[in-house]
Amino acid sequence: MTQDELKQAVARAAIAYVEGDIIGVGTGSTANFFIDELAKIKHQIKGTVASSEATAARLAGHGIPVLDLNDVAEIAVYIDGADEITEQGAMIKGGGAALTREKIVASVSKKFVCIADGSKLVDVMGKFPLPVEVLPMARNAVARQLAALGGQPKLRVKPGSDEAFVTDNGGNILDVAGLAITDPKGLEAQINQIVGVIAVGLFAARGADVCLLGTPDGVRTLAY
Numbered sequence: 001m002t003q004d005e006l007k008q009a010v011a012r013a014a015i016a017y018v019e020g021d022i023i024g025v026g027t028g029s030t031a032n033f034f035i036d037e038l039a040k041i042k043h044q045i046k047g048t049v050a051s052s053e054a055t056a057a058r059l060a061g062h063g064i065p066v067l068d069l070n071d072v073a074e075i076a077v078y079i080d081g082a083d084e085i086t087e088q089g090a091m092i093k094g095g096g097a098a099l100t101r102e103k104i105v106a107s108v109s110k111k112f113v114c115i116a117d118g119s120k121l122v123d124v125m126g127k128f129p130l131p132v133e134v135l136p137m138a139r140n141a142v143a144r145q146l147a148a149l150g151g152q153p154k155l156r157v158k159p160g161s162d163e164a165f166v167t168d169n170g171g172n173i174l175d176v177a178g179l180a181i182t183d184p185k186g187l188e189a190q191i192n193q194i195v196g197v198i199a200v201g202l203f204a205a206r207g208a209d210v211c212l213l214g215t216p217d218g219v220r221t222l223a224y
Contacts, residue, residue: 005214020077076110081114085208133169134171154176156175
């Protein structure tokens with residue numbers, strides 16, 4: 001099976017976890033497959049909360065209502081992908097630069113279902129560079145502190161350009177390589193305390209409740 005076929009398989013499997021009136025929807029290629037599947041049952045829900053402008057546009061393109069989080073009392077389930085995930089449900093997210101809004105939506109959702117192909121399951125996170133969203137004026141100051149933690153921060157730029165990538169929130173992204181993350185919760189808390197950081201792409205304090213992993217032998221379910 002190709003990687004896209006594995007992503008499609010977990011996207012289809014995630015439909016079984018759709019419950020309640022409002023669904024939180026993540027960002028990225030796997031989440032896009034889920035949106036396409038959700039469109040087939042859109043009559044069963046009242047609306048969605050999107051974690052990025054790109055996700056909101058894809059949902060709207062399918063005729064799925066997109067609501068402002070401020071107008072929503074609760075979200076039954078949040079469904080999103082991951083760049084890395086451990087057996088304990090901690091994740092690195094933010095490859096698609098939507099980590100801050102993803103964290104916000106996840107924080108108010110009763111259940112977090114991660115959907116990913118099997119290659120994303122790791123024993124120790126950090127091979128995938130850790131995204132950290134920062135205020136533009138603080139990016140160099142934050143980079144120095146991330147380097148002091150043992151990382152190798154690199155400013156994310158727009159494709160084909162030397163210009164800094166700008167998130168939906170007006171922030172910049174530092175991608176931090178060279179980390180072996182053995183204490184995800186501790187590192188998440190430590191980076192959150194750096195002045196100028198908007199959000200760090202470690203989802204450990206609020207990790208996944210369920211992970212659906214696409215494998216050549218079928219969808220593997222991990223529950224935490």
